[in-house]
Amino acid sequence: LWNSSSLHVCADGGANRLHDYLVKCSVAVDDYLPDFIIGDLDSIRDDIKIYYQNRGIIVIKQDTGWAPDILKAIHICELFFHKIITDKNDAEFFQQFDEVGGLVEFTQKAVGEIHKANKKLKILRKMKTVMLGGIGGRFDQTLQTISQVYSQHLNCNDIILVNNLDIMALIPKGTTYIKVSNYLKDDYQFKGFNEQKEKSILGTNCGLLPVFQPITIEETIGLKWDVKNYQTSCQSKISSSNALHAKNFIIIKSAMELMFNVEL
């Protein structure tokens, strides 16, 4: 995951978690240095901040309370994705902004203009971000993360949420095809390839999650318990502990957005 990403950004206390995780796994911390650390910096420990600063990592303070730290991290990704900045070591670029919210405001304005121009030219360029550890902590933070995934989805940014238990993504309106690996954990077991189990990534358990509003899922194809015209909400019923069944891809048709999680 690390090597397949072109930019690595820690949101505030995320730097502690990256550092501590590497130490815990007895992996050299310097082999996995982030490119940036950004946030209001109320969570990053002083020793971690100094550790990364000593290695030349740019640490950016943006205090503005109305933007959560994960949004600030997304803004750094946008600056590089849209080539507003291209040099990861350009500390001077970041020094020109005030620490309240100067960089946040600049990025939102600049990216907004690029989106407007792209729309005119009918260009659709989607940024893909993988977010580690955004879910599974305090529940208000989990829900805030999901709300950010929704607003970024409207903003041409696809975010995949990953923690130690789940992988989760937003399913947009309409028909969505999801490619699934041939190498599900259970598949190995069926075929007696237990020894290769560590090569598999996805588990089989999954859920269709109406977190945004009550919805009707028109149809799914490829799940163990496929649904048809399924009215679902946290006030009625939810298809949890469902399972991936198809070997190649699954299809989800819905007139409204939902989240979809698969066990890791």
Next chain:
Amino acid sequence: LWNSSSLHVCADGGANRLHDYLVKCSVAVDDYLPDFIIGDLDSIRDDIKIYYQNRGIIVIKQDTGWAPDILKAIHICELFFHKIITDKNDAEFFQQFDEVGGLVEFTQKAVGEIHKANKKLKILRKMKTVMLGGIGGRFDQTLQTISQVYSQHLNCNDIILVNNLDIMALIPKGTTYIKVSNYLKDDYQFKGFNEQKEKSILGTNCGLLPVFQPITIEETIGLKWDVKNYQTSCQSKISSSNALHAKNFIIIKSAMELMFNVEL
């Protein structure tokens, strides 16, 4: 928490977690025996099942797929709360039901009739349940738990969700008063009572969580960032990382249900 509860039920794999947690904490497992273990029993380990059966704990298999295991555990609580059964060692009572869903169906019918009779007599008796570990695992299971909290709320059962990070409950329609402890963690710090920190229970961070549907919160009183006519949903904005501010109680006014979590 254990001693203030009159009945202790493990939902399937919950028995593993109770057992393993006690072992991990070097506490005698036999000092905290549950009264019942119920579920489809696909998660409880054989050694744990035998361990508890050898100590006389009644282990009840109910296979029915349409009822999640946490609902089956709630049904056991209802049987005792409504005094349909009073003897915790009455194994014969449970043996009369088939293992598919006999007990689930019996309980739903019996409790439904009691609710109907109570309604006629204008009696409102609320069962209070604390659920450990229902949130914080795989996200589809977390959402299923929240959906159960909603349907049980309509069923006169108040459920408090607790895990190692959060305590979370449903806020009903209307005006809700929540008593908060004088002994917030930060309070101790302010007063220099750091050495007494372990006596505190609640943290200060909290969130107003529109998981059921987009809602408007009319007013809150007693939070660090109180809201007024606040339109909130996972598609727009969420008041996360808010904080308890009042020392005695807080007030939440909302025309629709929401969840409210406080950090532990």
